[in-house]
Amino acid sequence: MTKRLAASAVALAALSFLPVRTPAQDAPRQPGAVYDADKKSEAPAPAPKRDLTGVWEPAAGPSAGVQATGSGQYPSDGKPEHELPFTPLGRETFKAHKPTFGVTQVPSALTNDPMPGCNPQGFPRVVLHNFRTSRIIQTPENVVILYEFNKKWRVIWTDGRQLPKDATDPTWGAPDPPESRWWGYSIGKWMDDYTFVAESNGFDDRTWLDNAGRPHSDALHVMEQYHRADRDHLEMTITIDDPKMYTKPWVAVKLRLRLQSPGFDIREMECAPIETEEYNKQFADPAAGIDAK
Amino acid sequence: MRHKFGTRYLWLFALLLVAVPVLAHHGNAAFDPTKRVTMKGTVTEWFWANPHCFLQFDVKDESGNLVHWVAETSNPPDMINHGWSKSSLKVGDQVTVTVIPVKNGKPIGRIAAVVLPNGQTLDGGFGAISDQAGRNGGSAGSGGGSK
Numbered sequence: 001m002t003k004r005l006a007a008s009a010v011a012l013a014a015l016s017f018l019p020v021r022t023p024a025q026d027a028p029r030q031p032g033a034v035y036d037a038d039k040k041s042e043a044p045a046p047a048p049k050r051d052l053t054g055v056w057e058p059a060a061g062p063s064a065g066v067q068a069t070g071s072g073q074y075p076s077d078g079k080p081e082h083e084l085p086f087t088p089l090g091r092e093t094f095k096a097h098k099p100t101f102g103v104t105q106v107p108s109a110l111t112n113d114p115m116p117g118c119n120p121q122g123f124p125r126v127v128l129h130n131f132r133t134s135r136i137i138q139t140p141e142n143v144v145i146l147y148e149f150n151k152k153w154r155v156i157w158t159d160g161r162q163l164p165k166d167a168t169d170p171t172w173g174a175p176d177p178p179e180s181r182w183w184g185y186s187i188g189k190w191m192d193d194y195t196f197v198a199e200s201n202g203f204d205d206r207t208w209l210d211n212a213g214r215p216h217s218d219a220l221h222v223m224e225q226y227h228r229a230d231r232d233h234l235e236m237t238i239t240i241d242d243p244k245m246y247t248k249p250w251v252a253v254k255l256r257l258r259l260q261s262p263g264f265d266i267r268e269m270e271c272a273p274i275e276t277e278e279y280n281k282q283f284a285d286p287a288a289g290i291d292a293k
Numbered sequence: 294m295r296h297k298f299g300t301r302y303l304w305l306f307a308l309l310l311v312a313v314p315v316l317a318h319h320g321n322a323a324f325d326p327t328k329r330v331t332m333k334g335t336v337t338e339w340f341w342a343n344p345h346c347f348l349q350f351d352v353k354d355e356s357g358n359l360v361h362w363v364a365e366t367s368n369p370p371d372m373i374n375h376g377w378s379k380s381s382l383k384v385g386d387q388v389t390v391t392v393i394p395v396k397n398g399k400p401i402g403r404i405a406a407v408v409l410p411n412g413q414t415l416d417g418g419f420g421a422i423s424d425q426a427g428r429n430g431g432s433a434g435s436g437g438g439s440k
Contacts, residue, residue, distance in 0.1 A: 100320020
């Protein structure tokens, strides 16, 4: 772990958690889900050791992890406190991106977002854009996270392997440098019995960091921290470190998750080109002023 | 296309040259968040799928002519969270629809609320943010296959 990220990790551990959004009165809810508002008077139960497994839902409500205007901690709203620490290249690349949400949004006909049409959003965009109900599975060799959003999954290896050395010289178990991945390469370990930390690199730079067009380069290094606060709660923190695009690491997401029943059915949220095409034809294109030929 | 770690944008330019209409990725820019239009109409299609559901309905204008509207909601998981189902509407249902219209004047919009045939009122799945849109100009919307 780099020194920059280690310092960030220590700082993050001391921070309290706040929900990305708080539920409004008569807030929406997934049928069958349990939220913190349902258990206000319940005392926290002891956390199991070294255990992330289960179905996890944002504790404040089903939309608490939905970040349409960009990173939950730094939405693209033009406010000074949400300005990211761009390098000159980072700012130039951000300006070149034309998202359909956020303060730099453009009409859909002008977007250059790589994600529409069911292209992979990759990691970390899946958690910086739509963190929804997710299942975590642990094996002796890895942690596997299954994400509801576009029905994706990824693997965090816990078998002691190291990440590719750096973005220009990956050496992950192959004689030739492996290719970049939409989802990167991830490893993880337990810092103590209740805190699991993962690191990732090797990202395909065709993806965006979030839905507001924040950029990343091939030097992106993502740190995740999962703190099992008690039996029912997992505190997820995602930190972005990309020295080509940002002058310092920044915390993109802090989300408190609540454990659901083991039998909770995670809804299918698949991106099907045939359905996207119909939506574009019937709605999105006409709304953007694109007439059918 | 896989490539070694590196920055290559040639594919992006090619994509923009040939595929912009296919990749129309809607957002908030098309809508006028300060306006609401409420109409009574007849459902002609209720499309339940990612990235967003949409409702097609016919409305009689003041001259008695039928105007065909199409209005989107959020995605199916969000809609379920807001009390909807795939069977909430069917062709022929009489509904009252409140939309946030598009700026280009076409009969297209984003659903703020629908009064169903049974009298129940449901929102468009965008929740409190879309309700606030007219007041603070903020963006609406949640996730989906292409958003």
